[in-house]
Amino acid sequence: MLANVSSAERMASHQMQRFQFVVVGGGIAGVTCVEQLASDFPSAEVGLITAASHIKAVANFKQVSQTLEEFDVEERPPSVLQEKYPNVTVFQSAVRSLQADQHTLQTEDGRSVGYEKLCICSGARPKLLTQDQPYVLGVRDTDSVQEFQKRLSSAKRIVVVGNGGIALELVFEVRGCEVVWAVKDKAIGNTFFDAGAAQFLIPSLEAQRPPRDAVCKRARYTTEQGGDRRRPGSGSTGAGSALGPDWHEGFLLRGAEQVRRQAQPSKGQLMVSPTVGAWPVYVRLTNGRTVGCDFIVSATGVVPNTDAFLQGNNFSLAEDGGLRVDDHMMTSERDVYAAGDVCSACWEPSALWQQMRLWTQARQMGWFAGRCMAADVLTQPIELDFCFELFAHITKFFNYKVVILGKFNAQGLGADHELLVRCTKGQEYVKVVLRGGKMVGAVLVGETDLEETFENLILNQMDLTPYKDELLNPNIDIEDYFD
Numbered sequence: 409m410l411a412n413v414s415s416a417e418r419m420a421s422h423q424m425q426r427f428q429f430v431v432v433g434g435g436i437a438g439v440t441c442v443e444q445l446a447s448d449f450p451s452a453e454v455g456l457i458t459a460a461s462h463i464k465a466v467a468n469f470k471q472v473s474q475t476l477e478e479f480d481v482e483e484r485p486p487s488v489l490q491e492k493y494p495n496v497t498v499f500q501s502a503v504r505s506l507q508a509d510q511h512t513l514q515t516e517d518g519r520s521v522g523y524e525k526l527c528i529c530s531g532a533r534p535k536l537l538t539q540d541q542p543y544v545l546g547v548r549d550t551d552s553v554q555e556f557q558k559r560l561s562s563a564k565r566i567v568v569v570g571n572g573g574i575a576l577e578l579v580f581e582v583r584g585c586e587v588v589w590a591v592k593d594k595a596i597g598n599t600f601f602d603a604g605a606a607q608f609l610i611p612s613l614e615a616q617r618p619p620r621d622a623v624c625k626r627a628r629y630t631t632e633q634g635g636d637r638r639r640p641g642s643g644s645t646g647a648g649s650a651l652g653p654d655w656h657e658g659f660l661l662r663g664a665e666q667v668r669r670q671a672q673p674s675k676g677q678l679m680v681s682p683t684v685g686a687w688p689v690y691v692r693l694t695n696g697r698t699v700g701c702d703f704i705v706s707a708t709g710v711v712p713n714t715d716a717f718l719q720g721n722n723f724s725l726a727e728d729g730g731l732r733v734d735d736h737m738m739t740s741e742r743d744v745y746a747a748g749d750v751c752s753a754c755w756e757p758s759a760l761w762q763q764m765r766l767w768t769q770a771r772q773m774g775w776f777a778g779r780c781m782a783a784d785v786l787t788q789p790i791e792l793d794f795c796f797e798l799f800a801h802i803t804k805f806f807n808y809k810v811v812i813l814g815k816f817n818a819q820g821l822g823a824d825h826e827l828l829v830r831c832t833k834g835q836e837y838v839k840v841v842l843r844g845g846k847m848v849g850a851v852l853v854g855e856t857d858l859e860e861t862f863e864n865l866i867l868n869q870m871d872l873t874p875y876k877d878e879l880l881n882p883n884i885d886i887e888d889y890f891d
């Protein structure tokens with residue numbers, strides 16, 4: 409009898425639920441894709457399967473210029489999505505396995521789901537310096553920031569490894585704790601800046617800043633009081649969605665003492681030594697120094713979440729481990745699309761665009777993947793969207809507005825370029841990248857008000873050779889000049 413009941417239950421749980429569209433991942437890419445599909449096809453059933461308890465949604469979207477966009481990100485309960493789009497069903501469970509040839513997938517909580525078209529938006533997880541080291545933390549989602557915050561509250565010294573977005577934000581935001589920043593490059597912020605911009609920003613880092621208010625300015629991320637769900641050092645499992653703009657605003661990043669920051673130029677691999685003294689962990693830097701600290705933050709990039717549930721299929725992966733997608737966001741498996749941090753753009757890109765795993769690109773890719781899936785169902789042609797024409801990112805570092813456009817670091821240009829720079833200490837840093845007299849990239853730090861004009865100059869590829877001397881002349885209103 410008992411055996412019969414459990415097999416009946418098993419059958420019920422294995423009954424297939426079918427959807428025209430299924431999206432995996434409730435981060436910004438997945439949610440944008442679902443919204444696009446649900447509004448394009450109000451009569452189609454759209455399923456969203458996500459491991460996290462909350463979804464991420466775009467709020468206060470503002471198109472700043474043709475390609476620059478700004479928005480807030482809000483963490484919301486999945487019911488909000490279902491209330492707005494009655495044709496959307498959200499399952500809160502991780503996907504365990506996928507059979508792309510049969511158009512089916514299984515969730516950890518025992519469901520079987522069938523799809524006509526699938527979009528994988530499972531994001532990425534921190535690429536930690538070492539795995540399973542209790543003193544090495546990564547920062548990705550709300551849970552991992554809470555773990556970081558908890559450890560920081562009793563820390564006297566931490567070592568931050570990495571020179572990208574997270575490291576830049578952390579070394580600036582952390583208060584009350586000595587921060588040793590292990591940087592293997594000659595300048596700070598290598599993923600966003602060159603040495604000139606870094607030089608401009610360094611004084612902000614060294615300046616004595618007032619302590620941060622204990623009260624959050626904008627607490628964008630809700631926090632679940634679920635007790636200690638992670639063991640120390642686990643960082644993020646990848647189950648939660650990535651944080652985004654101003655993530656630190658909602659968290660008080662304060663250590664146990666009021667002390668200093670120091671950058672340690674250190675080339676190559678960093679080694680975590682076993683305990684040999686008073687500190688819980690020691691880090692041997694390649695410049696020969698050994699630094700003791702309470703814990704290490706590995707801000708060393710991300711790895712796309714392509715493992716586990718995708719095994720057994722024929723997905724082509726890019727060198728960085730992402731799912732290869734073509735200019736229709738289609739993977740190598742039939743009817744399977746991918747968007748956001750999990751994918752690697754493998755189409756022939758515009759000369760002025762490159763992929764960076766950013767909030768903005770997650771939104772754009774999710775939206776475009778939704779449009780491509782719709783076009784496929786309707787057998788309509790679709791062109792690669794204009795947003796992939798020019799790389800454009802707007803953010804904030806060290807309290808400065810930062811706009812980066814095109815080949816902002818002369819990526820891939822070799823020696824075939826010229827740089828124009830204007831810098832006013834404490835106010836602005838402007839860098840323009842020219843190739844053959846045409847503008848191909850720019851970095852704008854501070855309130856320069858140049859983004860729209862420079863974006864136009866990059867997009868229209870005007871020959872600027874005759875104007876080169878005036879281009880960055882602060883006494884010339886460049887907007888009027890090119891009107």
Ligand SMILES: Cc1cc2nc3c(=O)[nH]c(=O)nc-3n(C[C@H](O)[C@H](O)[C@H](O)COP(=O)(O)OP(=O)(O)OC[C@H]3O[C@@H](n4cnc5c(N)ncnc54)[C@H](O)[C@@H]3O)c2cc1C
Nearest residue numbers: 433434435436437459460503531647650653748749766767
């Ligand atoms: C600390 C931090 C600060 C950042 N700051 C900025 C910034 O200022 N500006 C900016 O542009 N970008 C920023 N980024 C990058 C940005 O957050 C990411 O590029 C973006 O969130 C990626 O979105 P996504 O939807 O692709 O992935 P994610 O947000 O990671 O979402 C992935 C989703 O997939 C789900 N998932 C994973 N595996 C499974 C599975 N097996 N089954 C079901 N669901 C699954 C997860 O639960 C999650 O909901 C920051 C990132 C971090 C970590």
Ligand SMILES: NC(=O)C1=CN([C@@H]2O[C@H](COP(=O)(O)OP(=O)(O)OC[C@H]3O[C@@H](n4cnc5c(N)ncnc54)[C@H](OP(=O)(O)O)[C@@H]3O)[C@@H](O)[C@H]2O)C=CC1
Nearest residue numbers: 570571572573574575592598599707708709710765766803
């Ligand atoms: N404001 C914004 O726009 C922000 C964006 N983000 C995004 O979030 C994601 C995660 O951020 P983050 O982790 O900072 O990743 P990033 O890719 O931005 O930076 C990783 C950094 O770690 C360095 N690195 C990699 N491996 C090692 C190693 N073994 N030893 C020492 N250094 C190493 C990289 O150097 P190298 O390049 O030489 O390999 C690079 O400087 C990124 O996609 C980032 O763009 C994050 C925060 C803010």
